[in-house]
Amino acid sequence: MNRIAIRGAKAPVSALVMGSDYFAPEKMELVSENLDAYEAIGGNTIDTAYIYAGGKSEEAIGLWLEARKNRDRILILTKGAHPDRNGSRMNRQAIREELAVSLERLRTDYTDLYALHRDDPDVPVAEIMTILNELVQEKRIHALGASNWTWQRLEEANEYAKANGMVGFTFSSPNFSLxxxxxxxWKGCVSVDEETLAWHERTGLPVFSWSSQARGFFTGRFTPEDRSNADLVRVFYNDDNWERYRRAELLAREKGVETIQISLAYVLNQKFPTAAIIGPQNAAELRSCHAAASIRLTEQEVQWLDLRLSERP
Structure with a gap:
């Protein structure tokens, strides 16, 4: 499996990152089975967050790490500073408190990768980068990232960090899919658009994509006439996306793979480094993702899938 070098992390990140929003201690048999299988195919990075499953996700990961005694070879990406019912959590006290709780749940004294779960544009990047760099200096965080930040705020933050001798963001985690x-x-989420794509191509900043398979849009379970999934209709149903689906289906037939595997391969075959956060809950789903990670698409195929080329390459 391909891996991505991230400045500050102890090892490169595997192209497939294991999502954990369904993890919980009461599901440890399933969690352990899926994490063992993920590690067996070369996966080494688990994505979690302070708020996932009310903290149970981090607890389950901590139990697995402790049982397997493999903390030295597993990278943990956790996230914090998600707003709560009282509003923004983008401040020193909240970030420090949440990180301390996360590390306790994870049964570790550091996180390999840390991302701010949302942005608060009202807080200056100077203040945010100062808070995060304190935690890097304390070695509680090894690599910094941002989830659901616009490319403009990422650029502003990294320019400030560079000008002031600080560690900047080394990855971004938006929604990115075909x-x-x-x-x-969800409110406050950021998806990769044409401007964002161009910025990442220019800067080379790695992307860890969540919902990289568009929440099942490419599984074949849905059609333009089937409007039973209100969220999928609201977010993804339009003529352009159905044309992308048609093209992915055609390319999948030609390559002898599944349409959903082409959608994942699209994310992993960009001009800049990418990893896909996946959420397989059984062996078949993990095998499908693993096979998709091996599919190689040409630049022209990627552009055609994304409607940037009208003629089939």
Whole structure:
């Protein structure tokens, strides 16, 4: 499996990152089975967050790490500073408190990768980067990232960090998939659009994509006439995305793979480094993702899938 070098991390990140929003201690048999299988195919990075499953996700990961005694070879990406019912959590006290709780749940004294779960544009990047760099200096965080930040704020933050001798963001984690979101799936979420794509191509900043398979849009379970999934309709149903689906289906037939595997291969075959956060809950789903990670697409195929080329390459 391909891996991505991230400045500050102890090892390169595997192209497939294991999502954990369904993890919980009461599901440890399933969690352990899936994590063992993920590690067996070469996966080495687990994505979690302070808020996932009310903290149970991090707890389950900590139990698995402790049982397998493999903390030295597993990278943990956790996230914090998600707003709560009282508003923004983008401040020193909240970030420090949440990180301390996350590390306790994870049964470790550091996180390999840390991302701010949302942005608060009202807080200056100077203040945010100062808070995060304190934690890097304390070695509680090894590599910094941002989830659901616009490319403009990422650029502003990294320019400030560079000018002031600080560690900047080394990865971004937005929604990025072949199907383009026409509105946020959840409030405050950011999806890769044409401008964002061009910026990453220019800067080379790695992307860790969540919902990289568009929440099942490419599984074949849905059609333009089937409007039973209100969220999928709201976010992904439009003529352009159905044309992307048609093209992915055609390319899949030609390559002898599944349409959903082509959608994942699209994410992993960009001009800049990418990893896909996946959420397989059984062996078949993991095998499908693993096979998709081996599919190689040409630049022309990627552009054609994304409707940037009209003629089939």
């Amino acid at each position: 199907a383009k979101a026409q509105e946020p799936y």
